[in-house]
Amino acid sequence: xxxxxxxxxxxxxxxxxxxxxxxxxxxxxxxxxxxxxxxxxxxxxxxxxxxxxxxxxxxxxxxxxxxxxxxxxxxxxxxxxxxxxxxxxxxxxxxxxxxxxxxxxxxxxxxxxxxxxxxxxxxxxxxxxxxxxxxxxxxxxxxxxxxxxxxxxxxxxxxxxxxxxxxxxxxxxxxxxxxxxxxxxxxxxxxxxxxxxxxxxxxxxxxxxxxxxxxxxxxxxxxxxxxxxxxxxxxxxxxxxxxxxxxxxxxxxxxxxxxxxxxxxxxxxxxxxxxxxxxxxxxxxxxxxxxxxxxxxxxxxxxxxxxxxxxxxxxxxxxxxxxxxxxxxxxxxxxxxxxxxxxxxxxxxxxxxxxxxxxxxxxxxxxxxxxxxxxxxxxxxxxxxxxxxxxxxxxxxxxxxxxxxxxxxxxxxxxxxxxxxxxxxxxxxxxxxxxxxxxxxxxxxxxxxxxxxxxxxxxxxxxxxxxxxxxxxxxxxxxxxxxxxxxxxxxxxxxxxxxxxx
Amino acid sequence: xxxxxxxxxxxxxxxxxxxxxxxxxxxxxxxxxxxxxxxxxxxxxxxxxxxxxxxxxxxxxxxxxxxxxxxxxxxxxxxxxxxxxxxxxxxxxxxxxxxxxxxxxxxxxxxxxxxxxxxxxxxxxxxxxxxxxxxxxxxxxxxxxx
Amino acid sequence: xxxxxxxxxxxxxxxxxxxxxxxxxxxxxxxxxxxxxxxxxxxxxxxxxxxxxxxxxxxxxxxxxxxxxxxxxxxxxxxxxxxxxxxxxxxxxxxxxxxxxxxxxxxxxxxxxxxxxxxxxxxxxxxxxxxxxxxxxxxxxxxxxxxxxxxxxxxxxxxxxxxxxxxxxxxxxxxxxxxxxxxxxxxxxxxxxxxxxxxxxxxxxxxxxxxxxxxxxxxxxxxxxxxxxxxxxxxxxxxxxxxxxxxxxxxxxxxxxxxxxxxxxxxxxxxxxxxxxxxxxxxxxxxxxxxxxxxxxxxxxxxxxxxxxxxxxxxxxxxxx
Numbered sequence: 001x002x003x004x005x006x007x008x009x010x011x012x013x014x015x016x017x018x019x020x021x022x023x024x025x026x027x028x029x030x031x032x033x034x035x036x037x038x039x040x041x042x043x044x045x046x047x048x049x050x051x052x053x054x055x056x057x058x059x060x061x062x063x064x065x066x067x068x069x070x071x072x073x074x075x076x077x078x079x080x081x082x083x084x085x086x087x088x089x090x091x092x093x094x095x096x097x098x099x100x101x102x103x104x105x106x107x108x109x110x111x112x113x114x115x116x117x118x119x120x121x122x123x124x125x126x127x128x129x130x131x132x133x134x135x136x137x138x139x140x141x142x143x144x145x146x147x148x149x150x151x152x153x154x155x156x157x158x159x160x161x162x163x164x165x166x167x168x169x170x171x172x173x174x175x176x177x178x179x180x181x182x183x184x185x186x187x188x189x190x191x192x193x194x195x196x197x198x199x200x201x202x203x204x205x206x207x208x209x210x211x212x213x214x215x216x217x218x219x220x221x222x223x224x225x226x227x228x229x230x231x232x233x234x235x236x237x238x239x240x241x242x243x244x245x246x247x248x249x250x251x252x253x254x255x256x257x258x259x260x261x262x263x264x265x266x267x268x269x270x271x272x273x274x275x276x277x278x279x280x281x282x283x284x285x286x287x288x289x290x291x292x293x294x295x296x297x298x299x300x301x302x303x304x305x306x307x308x309x310x311x312x313x314x315x316x317x318x319x320x321x322x323x324x325x326x327x328x329x330x331x332x333x334x335x336x337x338x339x340x341x342x343x344x345x346x347x348x349x350x351x352x353x354x355x356x357x358x359x360x361x362x363x364x365x366x367x368x369x370x371x372x373x374x375x376x377x378x379x380x381x382x383x384x385x386x387x388x389x390x391x392x393x394x395x396x397x398x399x400x401x402x403x404x405x406x407x408x409x410x411x412x413x414x415x416x417x418x419x420x421x422x423x424x425x426x427x428x429x430x431x432x433x434x435x436x437x438x439x440x441x442x443x444x445x446x447x448x449x450x451x452x453x454x455x456x457x458x459x460x461x462x463x464x465x466x467x468x469x470x471x472x473x474x475x476x477x478x479x480x481x482x483x484x485x486x487x488x489x490x491x492x493x494x495x496x497x498x499x500x501x502x
Numbered sequence: 503x504x505x506x507x508x509x510x511x512x513x514x515x516x517x518x519x520x521x522x523x524x525x526x527x528x529x530x531x532x533x534x535x536x537x538x539x540x541x542x543x544x545x546x547x548x549x550x551x552x553x554x555x556x557x558x559x560x561x562x563x564x565x566x567x568x569x570x571x572x573x574x575x576x577x578x579x580x581x582x583x584x585x586x587x588x589x590x591x592x593x594x595x596x597x598x599x600x601x602x603x604x605x606x607x608x609x610x611x612x613x614x615x616x617x618x619x620x621x622x623x624x625x626x627x628x629x630x631x632x633x634x635x636x637x638x639x640x641x642x643x644x645x646x647x648x
Numbered sequence: 649x650x651x652x653x654x655x656x657x658x659x660x661x662x663x664x665x666x667x668x669x670x671x672x673x674x675x676x677x678x679x680x681x682x683x684x685x686x687x688x689x690x691x692x693x694x695x696x697x698x699x700x701x702x703x704x705x706x707x708x709x710x711x712x713x714x715x716x717x718x719x720x721x722x723x724x725x726x727x728x729x730x731x732x733x734x735x736x737x738x739x740x741x742x743x744x745x746x747x748x749x750x751x752x753x754x755x756x757x758x759x760x761x762x763x764x765x766x767x768x769x770x771x772x773x774x775x776x777x778x779x780x781x782x783x784x785x786x787x788x789x790x791x792x793x794x795x796x797x798x799x800x801x802x803x804x805x806x807x808x809x810x811x812x813x814x815x816x817x818x819x820x821x822x823x824x825x826x827x828x829x830x831x832x833x834x835x836x837x838x839x840x841x842x843x844x845x846x847x848x849x850x851x852x853x854x855x856x857x858x859x860x861x862x863x864x865x866x867x868x869x870x871x872x873x874x875x876x877x878x879x880x881x882x883x884x885x886x887x888x889x890x891x892x893x894x895x896x897x898x899x900x901x902x903x904x905x906x907x908x909x910x911x912x913x914x915x916x917x918x919x920x921x922x923x924x925x926x927x928x929x930x931x932x933x934x935x936x937x938x939x940x941x942x943x944x945x946x947x948x949x950x951x952x953x954x955x956x957x958x959x960x961x962x963x964x965x966x967x968x969x
Contacts, residue, residue, distance in 0.1 A: 144844070172548065176552065180542070187803075189803070189804060192529070193528075200717045200721055203717060204715065225574055226575065346862070348859055391607075391615065391616065403594075411718075419579060452536060457534045457828055457829075
């Protein structure tokens with residue numbers, strides 16, 4: 001078997017006491033970096049690149065260290081989502097929705113263990129997919145042109161109706177706020193600046209990290225000041241982590257479904273882990289029988305986005321390795337690392353440099369097992385780090401946010417913007433406007449607009465081009481049939497006048 | 503009731519300003535069929551529609567904090583804004599002691615503990631960032647250490 | 649663990665803009681990690697240290713913003729006499745300066761110290777394309793300028809787009825505004841769209857397509873250099889097919905304006921040393937870069953010439969008034 005000999009080759013380069021130590025250190029650092037708001041996987045990997053060089057690591061060791069950090073951060077993001085209601089990184093925002101309510105109900109341990117297992121399932125699924133099908137799957141990217149991408153992003157926005165159970169108009173408004181913010185900066189298609197008012201800081205647009213840290217972390221500080229830290233899950237006692245076998249068993253299919261969704265989102269350049277976790281959550285909600293419990297601490301709603309985002313993180317490696325197209329900020333950093341090591345990703349990488357590819361796959365598998373151990377039996381260590389009193393924790397989170405954002409551009413401008421997002425986030429929360437659609441709008445707004453405009457350039461303004469392939473038509477049907485129509489139908493049957501806002 | 507109505511109105515006004523601003527966008531030498539104004543204008547229109555919905559069909563009144571709490575929140579915002587400006591010229595340590603201490607005091611009003619929190623967080627985080635994560639943070643104002 | 653943290657403290661620095669007290673050289677990549685400028689900084693920085701030109705590892709700072717404008721204004725306004733800082737630059741930098749995209753700042757506010765490699769411009773089609781030569785493609789466009797759509801890694805009016813427009817002008821196409829072009833997120837994305845059949849041609853740099861050439865998925869119709877590129881000897885230049893267009897994306901550095909001539913020369917010499925090193929030759933080969941070494945005063949005057957040309961071209965096309 002080719003596969004096994006390849007895998008043996010991979011383990012032979014990736015499995016030594018030294019690389020194992022690197023994997024453990026990388027996983028530990030990654031989990032912490034992931035759990036800290038403002039420091040996400042891409043900063044984490046970027047921070048460690050110079051370290052890899054100073055330590056004089058060879059290509060394989062450097063890859064082991066950095067992929068461990070990458071996967072570690074993807075695992076770690078959920079910890080602060082569940083315990084603090086602050087996503088550690090952007091794909092973890094969906095985990096807040098049900099993870100934090102679970103923690104408030106005293107089920108923090110269960111949520112952490114379940115999401116840890118879900119992360120493992122998602123990541124392993126993606127690694128196996130990478131192993132078996134990478135060269136084949138790379139071709140999927142050739143099938144997605146502007147029209148198909150537009151339909152895909154549209155699908156994401158159409159699922160938003162499900163995020164706010166009370167007021168659809170507020171979810172729509174939130175998405176529009178995100179889209180409006182995304183329009184700021186250089187317009188890709190025409191090359192002209194929009195809404196920048198001559199300010200160079202705004203030329204590249206507003207970084208979604210600034211928005212997410214402001215809306216969640218800084219806003220949370222204001223909530224704490226108002227309540228003096230009451231009604232929060234911080235400081236939840238985790239007496240003993242009991243593995244909730246029944247819950248895990250009950251979520252098996254959820255995890256597998258979500259892994260598939262996340263994996264596909266990961267393979268498509270531009271979509272990435274956030275879209276993966278978002279669609280996994282929304283997909284799970286769409287097929288579940290107890291929709292109304294989503295958002296109130298449903299365990300399956302915790303498992304779905306975590307399996308989805310970790311699977312997407314693995315999937316995103318496929319276009320990066322086989323096409324040289326980074327599907328996300330983190331894979332862009334990993335791509336930079338490969339280039340610096342004189343490894344050029346491309347369609348021939350798998351045949352030209354098998355030791356690199358299979359070494360990477362082997363190190364992903366190692367990292368996954370290390371992370372499973374760290375995040376399930378040993379999760380208390382990370383919980384301890386976060387369970388200091390609120391008067392220490394919240395200022396600490398704020399300072400970490402400031403430093404993390406400061407590292408982006410080194411100017412006070414982004415910091416002020418972050419504080420402004422914090423104030424806005426606080427007010428919007430009070431008014432019952434969901435925050436997740438804002439982030440989604442900022443993340444995907446430009447992609448969606450660019451896709452539409454590229455499609456129109458290619459078709460000379462012929463709108464039927466948007467429905468010109470089976471993939472595009474399929475996505476349109478999924479968007480309208482699966483998510484938009486039910487809102488109207490539900491309104492029709494239960495409350496005749498609801499749903500008029502969409 | 504009133505909150506949502508005011509919110510709707512504010513959103514409509516902001517959307518109008520946004521749309522007006524969108525019409526100022528310079529057009530490029532190459533026009534694409536959709537153009538750079540269409541999307542922003544469409545987004546603005548949807549916001550206006552949402553705002554109208556809030557004004558016609560407002561949700562219940564949220565629990566707003568009392569006046570004193572508003573004062574405390576405003577103070578916290580002022581501290582964070584000052585911190586944003588201070589970080590670059592004054593280095594990490596000193597502004598962080600003040601900011602972290604003041605925030606800690608606002609969350610749990612115990613002066614002694616807050617002072618400890620300020621110092622502890624400032625020094626502790628500096629060590630973590632500088633030596634743990636290798637970030638090039640500057641501890642003091644540039645002139646002091648030369 | 650302590651061993652580990654000590655190693656980290658020893659020099660591992662992703663500088664975050666708060667300047668370091670350590671007297672190490674700093675290389676600013678005016679973009680997020682992962683792009684061409686980041687590559688320039690990291691690769692040159694690594695080699696400078698490896699061949700002993702600097703005592704401490706060069707710190708790479710990422711300063712994304714304004715398509716490089718933020719880093720440019722940072723140097724012009726705050727560090728104009730700092731001899732320990734270098735900034736990654738490329739054709740995109742000079743194109744934007746020429747098109748006045750840096751908020752009124754001009755090219756004479758910094759000094760361009762050198763380029764040590766160039767990425768030749770290429771026009772690429774997918775392997776199953778009907779176009780066998782650049783002439784085929786240009787004739788089809790002359791008949792109907794809208795019949796060939798291009799994808800490239802820069803926004804409209806940017807460097808990749810200009811390559812196509814220059815070729816079209818040489819081919820005698822009058823209405824170059826009707827040529828369809830979509831700017832996507834980088835060259836790899838552009839090539840994916842072209843192989844997928846969504847666009848008929850791709851305009852980009854050689855390094856972006858090397859893997860795809862080796863895999864036999866694309867055909868390079870022309871390379872935009874004076875002579876054929878070593879290692880890719882079967883790819884004809886645009887010039888020999890009758891379209892005199894030369895466009896290379898050089899990889900180099902600029903330094904602040906007010907450093908002394910000696911300091912300027914010192915950086916030029918260091919850069920020359922990198923260019924002569926085997927490490928850099930290996931890096932160039934692995935990344936499809938062609939030799940292109942111009943340092944010091946030579947380079948500055950070459951840059952001035954390129955900018956003047958770009959201004960003229962952009963004005964002709966209508967990118968700037």
